[in-house]
Amino acid sequence: MASSGDHDEIIKSISDAPPTHYMVKIESFSLLTKHAIERYETESFEAGGYKWKLVLYPNGNKSKNTKDHVSVYLALADSSSLSPGWEVYAVFRLYLLDQNKDNYLILQGNERRFHAVKREWGFDKFIPTGTFSDASNGYLMEDTCMFGADVFVSKERRSGRGECLSMIKDATSSKHVWKIENFSKLDKESYDSNAFFAGDRKWKVRFYPTGTKQGTGTHLSIYLTLVDPETISDGTKIFVEFTIRIFDQLQGRHIAGKVTKWFSRSSSEHGWVKYVSMVYFTQPNSGLLLKDVCLVEADVCVHGITSAI
Template identity: 35%
Template structure:
């Protein structure tokens, strides 16, 4: 190949075409794009940029380095994200990129594909430093050149990331235990009602309820603490608490659950002790647990984490 032909090729006019059948962006569904641009490749091997196009809600260019990005015997081709000033400061996404080079003899496309790559404000360009040897492309019999033009295409699959921000509030354990007492009237009717639920009360900005209920055969009483605030929690919100459930009699506390700990969520709002006390024990007058058909339950709650 003579020197005049080489100089004529690098200084000549080369058309870069993007054809509908292979230029699709799957991040928002198949979106055919058809565009063409005339680019003059300078003799000093400066890089050449195509016109902008869109894929996955981002703007791109193909960047061609005739002398190689790393200066060698290869032509380099890169995909570059442009107009980044309009993106959020912390923008970031992954993409799978394919660049095509049309073979006029075989009527096929030579594909260059990279697996998922990360693009962000410090890495806006990714591609192929050794896209094709210069001597292969500029040979007079090259199958990739026709009418001083080559046909390049690009296919980009943008994988967007959805950031989840989780805030954790670590609360100091209170010096004075925070308690709530619930006086249940007409306890004898519990056998018919089966369940009693207290009014809402607030401890450490979290709303709670107490729940007393009979088990299946009515022989045992179970007691729960219910996180009422969890009714409005989203899928990621939760509260961790340590608590004690107690039954008070004439002489003070007569039964305690011991320390319990639980993460309360929108799907898991209750925790307590099954078979806290037998129903017959509660009704036995000698135990002194009922006064005028009333009993008093107590809960002590230490809210530790709010997420």
């Protein structure tokens, strides 16, 4: 018995009437297997204002662990012209011609929702390969068969905005060392390091020698800043793990802050308002300021990017 990807009702019927929307005739069907064509997509056809394709797996859809069956699906062919957040609800029937009786085996399932993530629905076990290949059944005659489809769009919906998170496998971190000299002569509110790349984006370290916000006058403030945030599209977020260190130049150690944050056009800077107290920073034995020089290192790793769909 045919089955779909889900355990729901499948209506199996026989009809003399051919499909009104699309038919595909496949000659030399056995050559698909001979040439290891596991998946065959037809040209697109229009139904209900959308373009569709039939998708056939002559020896079953391996990704669904389907064996000894022909798998047949309906797929939405071109979603690029549709607006973000689109959903199309459709009922469809898939046909197979019985060339002996000149009628059609038809499989129909429940109404399905086609959208960006799930563009394909159908039947993993449309027909057993043994039944299909037996010429006495009329489905495959002289190595030729005919499949078809009817599609009835029941409703459309725009679900508003959506997003896609792409995590980055084996993400690599980028290190940037910044030597700040003549610290006692720094007279601006903030200073930026040179730009450096991490995860295909440019970054800077921003340093407030006399602090900012709640840290003003008592602490050093340090931030990681995304360069040119205006070039990031709305709805895009960058998931970043970063560490900022100031080295103890006497003991070969360091103090460090480590966090994970989402950066975006509207949130392009993250860090520490009270990174280290000025009292500790300026103590000669802390080693953080030696000969009026301090060494700052940023270690930045981009782990993922969310984009609007």
